[in-house]
Amino acid sequence: MTRRVLFALLGAVLLTAGAVGYGVFTVAREHPAVPTANALSLAAGPRILFRSTAPDSKGRLSLVGKDDPGGPRSVSALSCLRVYAAGGTGTCLRQDGALATFQITILDRGLNVEKEIPLVGVPNRTRVSVDGRLAAWTVFVAGDSYNNGRFSTRAGLIDLRSEDMVDSLEFLSVTLNGHPYTAADLNFWGVTFAADDNTFYATMSTAGHRYLVQGDIAAKSVRTIAQNVECPSLSADGRRIAFKSAIDGDPAKGWRLSVLDLASGARTPLAETRSVDDQPAWLDPDTIGYAIPRGTDDSDIWAVPADGSGHPRLLIPRAESPAALG
Template sequence: MTPDISGPRARLLILGLATAVLAAVAVVATVRAADRAGERDRARPGEPVARAGVVTLRQQGRLLFRNLAWGPQRDHISSLPLTTMAGPRTAAPRNCLRFHAAAGTGICLRATGGVVPGHEAVLLDARLRPVRTFPVPGMPTRARVSPSGRLVAWTVFVSGDSYAGGAFSTRTAIYDTRTGTLRSDLESFTVVKDGQRHRAADHNFWGVTFAAGDNRFYATLATGGRTYLVEGDLARRTLRTLRENVECPSLSPDGTRVAFKKRVPGAFADAPWRLHILDLRTGRETALAERRSVDDQALWLNGHTLLYALPGDFGADLWSIPADGGGAPRMIVKSGTSPAVIA
């Protein structure tokens, strides 16, 4: 005999069973989500330990960086002593995708929540508290603070420029913390190439590095399928090309040398860069002993050593290399990126 499923009682029974099944599915999903969240909050074997604590830009002799060790402090700005960059790291409740700091000023590029996710640049004080926030039009890629702490620069990848085609496009801004002036796009500066003003729709800039004096800076210009080291003058709003095939420059503490990544012949298309040093006075280039491709804006740890990030087990690790072309690469911070030296 076929059961009657058309009556009110049968329909209520079916509804009850369906509700129970859905409730069970929801419970299982919640438990699994909690397990995944718990997994994110637990350090994994071989990872450094990050502990919540106080981090400021006034603690001298420290290396600050974005912590990538798994756990509740992942992506938080963390601190280690320069003398022993091992052991537990202290993490501040400030999460960033890109970070840099100098002389009591910090810059944090981070994602924003909401219905439409985005990104923003957050100016930080010496206690890593937000001072001012700027919306940015794309994915963060580079950030720098001038040695005095007065000037702050950031670069983001953007999409939608008609001239860019399949290549990337960038926006680079510089903010003056003293005057409150925001130069929102270096593309508004006058470019001088080979002694002549150079106009092109495909100008892209990234990787600002500041000289002492808070007027002169260096950056990368991409145009016509080539890259150039440019020297910038904030007061005159000009950019002068100095050398071809230079990306992500980083000025040495004494202002005489630039570390940069250079495309080298014979390298793989997706890993084409090698770290070099350019002597600004003589024009002499020195290839560094790091043979792997480095897609990062290196940072001077001191006058003779560079820091840079390479892919690692949990995102990226920080490595060091002598700036004279000798020595060998050495990992100094596991699960970290975006360093800043607080000397």
């Protein structure tokens, strides 16, 4: 988590301030625009959802075909700071009316608003469970007495079927290295869900260390299972976690993308050697997607093999926050 990310988000808020409509249009840059059937549906299909950072559609929730990710994109009139979708449910972290007020907006497969949840803080991450039942968010906050003026993080989640909500993971009981643990400086971010609609993974930081935690929603608990794992993303088979890790354990040196095998604990550094300050996304069982900044408020989505082989490739220019729909 960095101040650069927070300032970029605040800049995005200023750019997207104002009324938000609902509509559809198609944008093309290097390719001619072509109609795309059902382009703005969140139903499963060979498409990638993302947030556009292009000047003519900045902040807009957008979709592109997996077979031509650099080609024409279908663009919604919905502005978001971060997006995600799975199981026909979408999330859009966005401004809520007045400046510096935010919400997570829950979307159905047709991009209709189903629910709006106010958020305290600047939104930064979001995820949806594979069946669309659970949604999670992370926000930046300021003012925690222990943090000497630096930014902290809060993460929460909601069961959209029962409407049970955990406002902050800090309210859950914590087990660190096998022992009950309480501390004022607990921070959580980067939630990702397992297929059972109960288990989740996230990053927890305390006392200068960052941990991968496994959470149990029913038991209202989390436990640490690894160190130096940030912004986890669980594979569809539930066996691997893509993540970023601080180089030499020091975030000031940047982050390296890797994949963790949950059964063995083995870590595989990926071929992307640039610093990646993002929550990676599984685009398919063999491919990881992530954003690399190209300016203050602009990014590109890149892809890299999940087994450590190959090399990074530009996937979607002028885009960030990818989510594969199928």
